Amino acid sequence: MNNEIVSLYGNFNKDGLALFTNKLICFINKHEKIFSKFVFKDTLNAIRKFDAADFYLGTSEDNLEVVISHYSRQMKNATEERICYNVVHLIWDIAGFMTQKVCPSCQDENLKIASSIDKTKIYKTCDNCLITLLGNIFIDRPTEMIPANKEQVDKVVQ
Ligand SMILES: [Zn+2]
Known part of the structure; x- marks a missing residue:
């Protein structure tokens, strides 16, 4: 291996x-x-x-x-x-798609777009301080997330 x-x-x-x-x-x-x-x-x-x-x-x-x-x-x-x-x-x-938007919490890294496993939810999250947003609401970081696909990214990034 x-x-x-x-x-x-x-x-x-x-x-x-x-x-x-x-x-x-x-x-x-x-x-x-x-x-x-x-x-x-x-x-x-x-x-x-x-x-x-x-x-x-x-x-x-x-x-x-x-x-x-x-x-x-x-x-x-x-x-x-x-x-x-x-x-x-x-x-x-x-x-993991990185946005142009700086993390509102640590302001040290840009937010990434992530998805729930079942692809029903799209999150914005910071790899640095780990804050996670669902819509504009701060939530606890889900245990499992996957990178958002193109279709999901297109929905939230204009
Ligand atoms: Zn951050």
Whole structure:
């Protein structure tokens, strides 16, 4: 598992963002039994069905090239648990749509658009201070959230 993820991360530039994201999803599906030990069942099932084409990719300001090369070094000797968290986290980094709106609470990062697992609710959330808004109301951060797809983002971002 370690060598496989190191090699996948190592090919990031060559593959392009959409292909890379779909390879991450394939990786999760291939190791579904291991992921199921560490990732909430509903979140995992939702992510397993993702297709990169349904999401706006790479909208966050993170320098993905630097971030992924850093992760790649960490994955060499990482535990299964660490690999699973890292892959899911990376999907969030890539597919989570970042708005132009600065977080009203910490004012340190822009808000991202997230979705409930069943896709009925669309949230705005801050990865830095973790505040979450449903409409204009502050709510407790849901335990499980997935990146909002293009259709959901288009609904809330003009
Ligand atoms: Zn914040």
